[in-house]
Every structure is written in C-alpha cells, then in structure tokens.
Amino acid sequence: MAQLTLDKLNKRYGESAQVIKSIDLQVNSGEFIVIVGPSGCGKSTLLRMIAGLEDISGGGMYIDGAYVNDDTPSERGIGMVFQSYALYPHMNVYENMAFGLRLAKLPADEIARRVEESARILQLEPLLKRKPKDLSGGQRQRVAIGRAIAREPKLFLFDEPLSNLDAALRVQMRMEIAALHRRLGSTIIYVTHDQVEAMTLAQRIVVLNRGNIEQVGTPLELYDHPANEFVAQFIGSPKMNLMPATLLTAGATESVVRLWNGKELTVPIPTPASAEGTKVKLGIRPEHIEWGSVADAPYLADVLFVEHMGNETYHYLDSGNLGEPWVVRNPHRSAVAPGDTVGYLLPPEHCHLFDDSGKSFERRGGGAVAMRVPGMDAPAISFAEPMRTNVIH
Amino acid sequence: MNHNSESLSAPMAAVTAAPPAQPARPATGKRSLQQRRSRAAWVLVTPALILLAAVAGWPLLRTLFYSFTNAALDTPEEYDFVGLANYLDFADGDKFGVLADPLWWQAVWNTLWFTFASVSLELVFGMLLALLMNQKFRGQGLVRAAILVPWAIPTIVTAKMWGWMFHDQYGVVNDLLTRAGLIAEPLAWIAEPTLSMWAVVIADVWKTVPFMALMLLAALQMIPSDLYEAARVDGATAWQRFRRITLPLIMPAMIVALIFRSMDALRVFDLIYVLTSNSEATISISGYAREQMIAFQEMGTGSAASVLVFMMVAGIAASFLWIGRFNDEGKENKE
Amino acid sequence: MKLTRKQKELGAKFWIYLAALVVSVICVFPFYNAVLTSLRTGQDLFLTSYLPTTFHWDNYVNALVENGVGLSLLNSFIVATVTVGVCLLVSITAAFALARVRFRGRKYILFTILCVSMFPQVAVLSGMFELVRFLGLYDSIGALILSYTTFSLPFTVWVLTTFMRSLPVELEEAAIVDGAGLWVIISKVFAPIMGPSLVTTGLLAFIGAWNEFMFALTFIISTENRTVPVAIGLLQGASQYELPWGNIMAASVVVTVPIIVLVLIFQKRIVSGLTAGAVKG
Numbered sequence A: 001m002a003q004l005t006l007d008k009l010n011k012r013y014g015e016s017a018q019v020i021k022s023i024d025l026q027v028n029s030g031e032f033i034v035i036v037g038p039s040g041c042g043k044s045t046l047l048r049m050i051a052g053l054e055d056i057s058g059g060g061m062y063i064d065g066a067y068v069n070d071d072t073p074s075e076r077g078i079g080m081v082f083q084s085y086a087l088y089p090h091m092n093v094y095e096n097m098a099f100g101l102r103l104a105k106l107p108a109d110e111i112a113r114r115v116e117e118s119a120r121i122l123q124l125e126p127l128l129k130r131k132p133k134d135l136s137g138g139q140r141q142r143v144a145i146g147r148a149i150a151r152e153p154k155l156f157l158f159d160e161p162l163s164n165l166d167a168a169l170r171v172q173m174r175m176e177i178a179a180l181h182r183r184l185g186s187t188i189i190y191v192t193h194d195q196v197e198a199m200t201l202a203q204r205i206v207v208l209n210r211g212n213i214e215q216v217g218t219p220l221e222l223y224d225h226p227a228n229e230f231v232a233q234f235i236g237s238p239k240m241n242l243m244p245a246t247l248l249t250a251g252a253t254e255s256v257v258r259l260w261n262g263k264e265l266t267v268p269i270p271t272p273a274s275a276e277g278t279k280v281k282l283g284i285r286p287e288h289i290e291w292g293s294v295a296d297a298p299y300l301a302d303v304l305f306v307e308h309m310g311n312e313t314y315h316y317l318d319s320g321n322l323g324e325p326w327v328v329r330n331p332h333r334s335a336v337a338p339g340d341t342v343g344y345l346l347p348p349e350h351c352h353l354f355d356d357s358g359k360s361f362e363r364r365g366g367g368a369v370a371m372r373v374p375g376m377d378a379p380a381i382s383f384a385e386p387m388r389t390n391v392i393h
Numbered sequence B: 001m002n003h004n005s006e007s008l009s010a011p012m013a014a015v016t017a018a019p020p021a022q023p024a025r026p027a028t029g030k031r032s033l034q035q036r037r038s039r040a041a042w043v044l045v046t047p048a049l050i051l052l053a054a055v056a057g058w059p060l061l062r063t064l065f066y067s068f069t070n071a072a073l074d075t076p077e078e079y080d081f082v083g084l085a086n087y088l089d090f091a092d093g094d095k096f097g098v099l100a101d102p103l104w105w106q107a108v109w110n111t112l113w114f115t116f117a118s119v120s121l122e123l124v125f126g127m128l129l130a131l132l133m134n135q136k137f138r139g140q141g142l143v144r145a146a147i148l149v150p151w152a153i154p155t156i157v158t159a160k161m162w163g164w165m166f167h168d169q170y171g172v173v174n175d176l177l178t179r180a181g182l183i184a185e186p187l188a189w190i191a192e193p194t195l196s197m198w199a200v201v202i203a204d205v206w207k208t209v210p211f212m213a214l215m216l217l218a219a220l221q222m223i224p225s226d227l228y229e230a231a232r233v234d235g236a237t238a239w240q241r242f243r244r245i246t247l248p249l250i251m252p253a254m255i256v257a258l259i260f261r262s263m264d265a266l267r268v269f270d271l272i273y274v275l276t277s278n279s280e281a282t283i284s285i286s287g288y289a290r291e292q293m294i295a296f297q298e299m300g301t302g303s304a305a306s307v308l309v310f311m312m313v314a315g316i317a318a319s320f321l322w323i324g325r326f327n328d329e330g331k332e333n334k335e
Numbered sequence C: 001m002k003l004t005r006k007q008k009e010l011g012a013k014f015w016i017y018l019a020a021l022v023v024s025v026i027c028v029f030p031f032y033n034a035v036l037t038s039l040r041t042g043q044d045l046f047l048t049s050y051l052p053t054t055f056h057w058d059n060y061v062n063a064l065v066e067n068g069v070g071l072s073l074l075n076s077f078i079v080a081t082v083t084v085g086v087c088l089l090v091s092i093t094a095a096f097a098l099a100r101v102r103f104r105g106r107k108y109i110l111f112t113i114l115c116v117s118m119f120p121q122v123a124v125l126s127g128m129f130e131l132v133r134f135l136g137l138y139d140s141i142g143a144l145i146l147s148y149t150t151f152s153l154p155f156t157v158w159v160l161t162t163f164m165r166s167l168p169v170e171l172e173e174a175a176i177v178d179g180a181g182l183w184v185i186i187s188k189v190f191a192p193i194m195g196p197s198l199v200t201t202g203l204l205a206f207i208g209a210w211n212e213f214m215f216a217l218t219f220i221i222s223t224e225n226r227t228v229p230v231a232i233g234l235l236q237g238a239s240q241y242e243l244p245w246g247n248i249m250a251a252s253v254v255v256t257v258p259i260i261v262l263v264l265i266f267q268k269r270i271v272s273g274l275t276a277g278a279v280k281g
C-alpha cells in the first residue's frame, strides 16, 4: 500500500513527440485508480513510466514521498500485469510466481509461503505444476495477477489486463479484480479503454487525452460533471449529444440559451456575464431526452434509424447539417420507426453547457441519483457541491 | 538540498494551485534505465565486435596493405612498397598489373555473366517452384523434402556430381539428350569453352533454386488468402491475380532474396574451381585473385585483385541499396 | 463444351501433380545418380543405366580409408562444431543487445555485420593468411576455426537478432519488473525460450562451415588435416588423367547423407531459419 505522487511528469520520444505533457496526480494509499482515454493518448506510456520501464523525461515521481525517478522497477516495489500476460513460457505456474522472489533472494520457505498464498487467493492451486501453454486465457491472466501479488508490491499496475479475454470472462475477471482490491486493499493503477471497466472498478477515474489529464474524479462525478466536452463525450455510451446554441442571458443561478432552431431554453447552470452573447454548446445525454407529442413538443426531428437492443432502444434523429445524428435512448421497447417525425423535450436540469473552447460551465446539480442498491458498497463519493435532488421521471 | 523538500510538498498543491516552476531533479547519483541499458548493451556486443574486428576487419586491412606491396606468399615479411603498381603500372610503354591483365577482365566478364544468368534463372524457376509449393496437394511434404536435397548437398559434392553427369563420354546428360534425339554427338560440356559456363550455371541453378523458392514461398504464405478471394469475386483472372496481388506483395522479399543471391553469386569460387578447374572460360574474379596469390605466390598482385573483388562486390551492393532507396522515394512521391 | 467446375479442378490437379513429380525427380536425380555410380566398379562405371546393376561397396572402403575421407569427416565435424559453438556463445549476448536495446550505434553495428556477412571471402584471404601464420596455425584445423568465424559470426548474430526481435517485449518487461538484470534476462528467460532458434541457427552455421572450401583449400596442406570438401575436391586416382569417379561418388554420398538426414529432420526449423535470416532482414 503506497501513495503515489506524479509531479509535472512528462515524456518525450526524441526531439519531437511529447507523449506525456506535465501530468500532476496524487494517488492515495489503497486507492483504485483507472486511467482511460482514447487509443494512443499515452496511457500505456504513463503506466510504464510509473513502473520504471520507461525513462521519465521531466518532472518527479514519488512513492510514499520518496523520489523514485531513477529507481528500477523492483526498487520501486511495483507489481505489473500485462495485457498479453507475459508469462515465462518455459516455467510452470509455480516458477513463474516464484521467479521474482528468487531473484530478490528471499528464503525458500518465504517464497513457498507467498506463492501458495497468492495461488490460494486466485484459486490457482491445482494449476501450479502446469506450463502457461496448458492454461486457458482466464487462467493465464490469473497467474499473471498472482505473480504480481506474490511480490507483495506497494503498487499494482494493470495495463489493459482484460482486453484479450472474451466478453463473459471479462465480466468475471472484472469482479475478481474488484474483490481482490477489497481483500488486499492495495493501491492499484489500472489502464483500460473500456468505459465499463473504468466505471465499475474505479474509485477515481483519470481521463487522459493526448498526454494531458482532462479530468480526475469519481465515476459519477465524471458522468454528472464533466469538465469539458471531451470528458462529456468520452464517458457514457452512446455519447452525449452536443447542440449548437448562443448564450442569451447569463446569470448566477440560471442562464438562457438560444438553440440552433431559434428556440430559447432556460437551464439551471450559472454562467458569467462576460460569456453573454457567445457561442456555446448544449449537451444532453441520450437517456435524458424525453419524447413529447408532435403537436406541442418544442423540437421536432425525423428518425433516421432505430436500434433495438432488447432491453433498450437507441433512436438516431436527423440533426440536419449540424453534424452527427442525435441519439435518444429509451429503457424500453419503442414503436418509433425510421422515417417517423417525433417531438422531443430537453429537460433543463439534465443539460450541460460548454463554452466555445469546450470547457464546461459548472453545473449545480448532480445527475439523476435514483437509489442505492442495498448491500452494495458504493465508493465513498463526496461531491464538491450539495446535490440537488431531481425529479425522477 | 532545500529543493528537495520543496518538490516533495509541491505536487500536493499542484493539483489545485497554479503550477510552480519545474521542480528540480534531485541528484540521486543513479543512472536512468536507458543509460543503464545502453551501457550493458555495449558490454554485450563487445566480444562479438572484437572477434569480428580480429577475423574480418584486420585481415581486410592487411589485404589492402599488401596490395600496395610486392610481397611474395612464402616471405610476406620482405616487401617493398610499389604504390599502385599491382593494380596498374606503365613501364617501357607497356601496361602491367591486374587491370592490364586480359585474364582479369575475362574473369570479371565471367563473374558478371554467371551472376546474371544464374540469378535470373533462379528467380524464374524459384518463383514457379514457390507457386507450386503454395498449392495444396497431397504429398507436399515429400516434395518439400526433395527440394531441400539440392540445398543440403555441399557445393563441392554438387560440383563433382554434375561434373560426372556432364562427362563427355559417360555422362548422363549427354546420354539423355542423345536418347531424346536432341543431339547427334556427345557434347564436351566441361572442356568446350562455350558450354562450360552453361554447365556451371546449370549446376548452380540446380543447387540454389530451392533457397530462392523457400524465400519466395515464405513471402507468398504471408499474403492473406482473402485478398485472392476478393480478387476472384471481382473477376480477376489467374494471371491478373498474380500480376496485381502476388507480385507487388512479395516484391520486397523478392528483392532481398535477389540481393542475397547476387552477392553470393558474385563471390563464387568453389563450384568453378572444382567443376571446370578454373578454366579460362569460367574462372571467376575470386578464383583469379586466389590463383595470383596462392598458385603464383604473388601476394601483392593477389591482394590487389582481392581488393578489386571487394570493391566490385561492395559497389554492386551499394548500387542495389541506392536503387532500392530510389524506388522507395518514387513510391512515396506517387502517394 | 464448357468444362464443369469439377473437371477444371481435376485438370488443375493433374498439372500440379505432374509438376511436383518433375520437380522432385530433378532435385533428387543427381544424388540418385551419385549413389548408383558409387555402387559400381570397373567397366560398370561407364554403363549409362538408370537402375542399380551391381552393389559393390569397394568404392566406399576406398574413399573412406585409402583416400582419407573418413579422417576428413572427423576434421570437418570438429571444425564445424567448434566454430558454431564459439559463434553462438558470442552472438547470443550480442544479438540480445542488438535486438532488444536501443542504443547509439546499434544501426551501424547491424549494418557492419550485414556487410561482413556479404564479404567475398577472397577479400580477407591474404590478411588471414598472414594472421594464421602469425598465430602458428598454418596447416592445422585451428586455422579453419579462426577463418570460419569470419562468415559464421555475422551470420549467427544476424539470425539470432531477428529471432530475438520476434520475442514479445512484455516478456522482457515482466522480467525487469521481477528484478532481473540483463544477464538474468538473457540466461534465465531468453536463452531457454530461444532453444529451438539456437538449434536452427547452429545447424545452418554448421552446414555453412561444413561446406566451406576456399579457406580449407588454402590453409591446409597435409592430407590428414583436410576437411571433407577439400578431400573430395582433390581426390585423385591412380593416374592423373583418369578421375576415380566411383570413389568420388562414394565419398560424396558419405558426406552428404548426414547433412541430408539432419536437414530432413529439422526441415521446418531450417526453413524458418533461412527465411528469418533473409526475408526479415
């Protein structure tokens, strides 16, 4: 268990490419942090810098307050799980887990104790004599995790550990990793590009984009209070709809915007007077758009196509020449067919506003927090602002 | 080091506060990962480099050195510098030196012709063979094994085997050709200057086609089969599929194989030495250099010829590289 | 009449089998012919018959014992084995560094090695001659071990480098995380995995050394130190003008059979080694 501090960490390859640009991050002891971001944004690079597999070009890295920039991975006391498992093919499961311990010159009985302990935790005991090639994908991944556990590291690093597994196994391993974290209480940094993994595993999510941190926060913070357009569209699936608008009247509690179609909408979002008259974007998530009757709904659109997922339905609305179609998501079956004209509403309490540069105007409310499933430990959420209870539709 | 304590507390604040100046990097006295690895890498390659310098670099330099001397093979310690005389010298209105020797130019011609003929034949037959091996048929394993036989046979044995087959009176080749009615009289494959080079080329092609075929086959097998299926759906004929898909995709491998084989053919020695006993009609530049050096004991002249061989091979290799680069640029420009 | 699909396929199959047959015959026939000849003596030698007529083993006895090819086999074996052993030992560490570590000068080293592997041997002949004499190795198989390194070492380094490159990076990184230094990574992680590749590379280098002719011809004088190619190349009969074809063919068969057997056993590996050395280069 350890605390990790990144202080203006950056990385460049050669002269030109700056892959990580001045990253500040504080990871608390025992915390489960997930780093997400689009492909090529530098997630792996950042993780490998933390691991000590990649040199740090600038800035400082501290584990429990100690400067570790020039320490080897083993000196840093990290354990790492790779996407391709990276098990030693010529060693059996036991030897794979014991290899690092032997190199650290631990006494034999201590090695045996640790390997057996981690094998027990991951239910690998019957497999200890097998070679990696005789294991299934899920088992290999468990051995890779076991190898990391056996080292009793201060810090666990996972680089997309589940992306080589099939969907069902991925769900199962996800739960095992969550359980493992609860059990060991270790500090974990986990890289993925899978939103579901990020939302379900993380205590805090770090959204990375082009080597910059866009936002750090709990899953629901990111969902309800995205700091900018990028985060708003990156978190949540299907992604948030963005509609062009102009800020008519700024205000300390609410603001009036004029939408692309000339309609005005009052949203409970404070905006500074200086922004008045500027171009803004109104964001709303697919699940928050409501249907209205064609006769009196303020907005009308043609349905381009409809996707039936069984448990929910996605409707794609013609946005004219404003870009991608807008998506409406209903948690039930829908009789709407392509070619229909529909009327819809934009509930103001669910709207987000982004200024011209993509930064969001801070919203006052939270999302539609409906209930807590009893017995489920929600991660400790502390919103910066008091939550406003919303109407449940 | 009060920088140290500063930078320890700075990060906490940095998350919220405006970023302070770049924190100083504490001097830990350790090397970074990359530095450590580079150093170790040099240690790891050093033995190989030293060995290589001793057995290749040094002898090469000494060869160059001797090419400017008149040393004899049995007494290499006694020499005088003769400048470029081993290469070309004018005395009494006459020319001397390797470059003035008609046999050298004959050897150059022989070598170039041998290289051109055998490498182009190899390419054609190798391609046909590779296309055949790329088909699925029963007994493929056997054919593959059969193909490896010529490759596995030592060159000297190849030379002897073919020498026997080319025997003017009892050779199989003449016998088969006579039976087939292609020739009326047995041919003197080895002794006849116009035929002997063909004998060498045939033996060489027989031995090296498998190598070429295996290279090309490896490249062929990397072409995804759905490409062919797509082309078939588009109605491409077999020739069009070969011309438009196969050939462009295996081109890089083909060029590499061609370069390898050409370099190999340019230094040919053993096959010719044994099959045609270094006859004038077939002697290669390597054979010429060695003859000067060992048979005539002229270490200086032999070294000069060796240096010329080296320069010729290096020049051809460099022009291959140059053409390759030129091609790459051409492609980039087109895109 | 238009051919049906089935008929077309049958036709194609026919040509494929015919071509395969022709190719196999052409590849194997010269060797077969050598075997036939090696089993004939006297006037039989000059029969042009394509089936075995007699089974005389005299040629083999002659070649192996009287002509000293048996001893040459031993020499060849020693020279090739030692050369390959030394080269593999030195090149495995070099190949690791060249394949796995980015360091300044790496490209130049690789380029140099590639160039040396394409050297015409004759270019180092006189320098090597001097070196061999200086080391007192003239007319001993030590001279051959030394000179064979010239072409074996670049070859093994090059092929092993391409093999090493194909191993996953994450494996090495896992070992680094486990606290392994470069030496441990090479000896405990890579070398065991590389086993098959080492065998392949070693085998190819062995064949290269086994077949070498120019150095062996130049640096060895005495019959008892000759390697196989020279022994066969210089095999003389009773008279200068009449080559003892029976003996030569017998010797040829003897030195070729072990190599062919090896090659056929390691067929797949050899093909992958050859292509690793060239295509990926």
Ligand SMILES: Nc1ncnc2c1ncn2[C@@H]1O[C@H](COP(=O)(O)OP(=O)(O)OP(=O)(O)O)[C@@H](O)[C@H]1O
Binding pocket: A013, A017, A019, A037, A038, A039, A040, A041, A042, A043, A044, A045, A046, A193
């Ligand atoms: N050795 C290198 N030299 C130059 N650029 C590199 C190097 N390694 C990575 N990069 C670049 O750094 C960027 C970040 O790479 P990284 O592997 O960290 O992305 P990632 O976020 O993990 O992506 P993915 O989700 O696809 O795994 C990429 O644009 C990549 O091209």
Ligand SMILES: [Mg+2]
Binding pocket: A043, A044, A045
């Ligand atoms: Mg990655």
